[in-house]
Amino acid sequence: MRYISTRGDSPALDFEDVLLTGLAPDGGLYVPESLPQFNLEEIRSWRGLSYSELAFKVMYPFVEGAIPADDFRTMLDDTYGAFAHKAIAPLVQIDSNEWVLELFHGPTLAFKDFALQLLGRLLDYVLERRKQHVVIMGATSGDTGSAAIEGCRRCEHVDIFILHPYQRVSEVQRRQMTTVQGDNIYNIAVRGNFDDCQRMVKASFGDQSFLGGKTQLAAVNSINWARIMAQIVYYFHASLALGGPDRSMAFSVPTGNFGDIFAGYLARKMGLPISQLVIATNRNDILHRFMSGNKYEQQHLEATLSPSMDIMVSSNFERLLFDLHGRDGHAVKTLLEDAAKGPVSIDDFRWKQARSLFDSSAIDDKDTCDTIRDVFQQNAYLLDPHTAIGVRAARNCRRDASIPMITLGTAHPAKFPDAIAASGVSAKPELPAHMVDLFEREEKYTVLDNNIADVQGFIAKHWKNT
Numbered sequence: 001m002r003y004i005s006t007r008g009d010s011p012a013l014d015f016e017d018v019l020l021t022g023l024a025p026d027g028g029l030y031v032p033e034s035l036p037q038f039n040l041e042e043i044r045s046w047r048g049l050s051y052s053e054l055a056f057k058v059m060y061p062f063v064e065g066a067i068p069a070d071d072f073r074t075m076l077d078d079t080y081g082a083f084a085h086k087a088i089a090p091l092v093q094i095d096s097n098e099w100v101l102e103l104f105h106g107p108t109l110a111f112k113d114f115a116l117q118l119l120g121r122l123l124d125y126v127l128e129r130r131k132q133h134v135v136i137m138g139a140t141s142g143d144t145g146s147a148a149i150e151g152c153r154r155c156e157h158v159d160i161f162i163l164h165p166y167q168r169v170s171e172v173q174r175r176q177m178t179t180v181q182g183d184n185i186y187n188i189a190v191r192g193n194f195d196d197c198q199r200m201v202k203a204s205f206g207d208q209s210f211l212g213g214k215t216q217l218a219a220v221n222s223i224n225w226a227r228i229m230a231q232i233v234y235y236f237h238a239s240l241a242l243g244g245p246d247r248s249m250a251f252s253v254p255t256g257n258f259g260d261i262f263a264g265y266l267a268r269k270m271g272l273p274i275s276q277l278v279i280a281t282n283r284n285d286i287l288h289r290f291m292s293g294n295k296y297e298q299q300h301l302e303a304t305l306s307p308s309m310d311i312m313v314s315s316n317f318e319r320l321l322f323d324l325h326g327r328d329g330h331a332v333k334t335l336l337e338d339a340a341k342g343p344v345s346i347d348d349f350r351w352k353q354a355r356s357l358f359d360s361s362a363i364d365d366k367d368t369c370d371t372i373r374d375v376f377q378q379n380a381y382l383l384d385p386h387t388a389i390g391v392r393a394a395r396n397c398r399r400d401a402s403i404p405m406i407t408l409g410t411a412h413p414a415k416f417p418d419a420i421a422a423s424g425v426s427a428k429p430e431l432p433a434h435m436v437d438l439f440e441r442e443e444k445y446t447v448l449d450n451n452i453a454d455v456q457g458f459i460a461k462h463w464k465n466t
Ligand SMILES: N[C@@H](CCOP(=O)(O)O)C(=O)O
Pocket: 139, 140, 141, 142, 143, 144, 145, 220, 221, 222, 223, 256, 257, 259, 308, 309, 315
């Protein structure tokens, strides 16, 4: 499998190099040159497989040639064997033909674990084979950070630097990152927002001279193709559990960086019958404004009760734009350069194509709280604020009640006790046993100004080849 850049000016790479390169040198994101195709008969034959066996079927075409099959199987068994629920991603019914796919049974209680616990193992494997060191630089609005630290902290050949927006993640999310001790783990709280953090990460990939040529950056954000690849699997898993592929499914996906829903779009392109994909956003609704009015316009980023989705510049949207523009990287490059300066629209026929692929809905804090409360009153089931946005958007956009509507349950409610309290639900979500002492653990992080020179200077000073 070869991977090409969405901006058209970088050489095609194989899986191993894509894994280590993260962002393409031309600033684009890597995508596979072509997608594996599965027919219904083949997908049907996967019924009854364990999660990791299914993951192998879906993902191996992407890594073949770079990782031997048996080694990849072992990584998948180790990754999903560490999840707390035997079903790995169980489905919970919350209404007639309406489901939540619980993706928060991994070690850090969010869907990010599905990809990042695997990414850590992949990096470790490849770096050990090459005897190479990398500096991991990532940006988080709350969930990616802890999942990346957990996934990569045992890797011998990495130093990890995670940037989060100062005072704009939940306390549980912050503590999940800052209480992990290790002399190769650094948390940086940037006086800015998530977009600022992500911008610094991308700019640093573009010019790595601050590392003095002695090591290279690696990405844990969904700019790294391996992240997207692993997130495709649970669409197949959910569908198979509810009678797919012989019936179609609808999915509603709480979306910040557009990676999770892009994985659903790819699952459909690979052959999984999906009748509807709903983009669920919070008040930071650039994607919904684009889908409803063909205007892609960055606005002021607001803090909401769903901090993980407080994102305006949605990285993976670029991967969709690449497809919408017939995979013309130069067209995407021009469009995104224009978008950085002001509002942009795309050709009407391309926008109509986007609208035929996705529905969308933007949910404010009040509706988020109402949904948490309503679902709790009806089912005694506690949604985290991001999943609540997904459920509400699913209800707003649903087209056919006979088709199962599956909302991706992106995080455990215990990560967001303040949002649960704001909804008026008195139940207190409990942290699982391995985190009960989270509030007593010592924190370690550094607050820096929203300034790339300061951040790069910090990294340059602290990384070490262990
Ligand atoms: N919502 C994310 C933001 C980073 O997105 P990613 O999918 O590119 O890692 C978070 O919680 O950190």
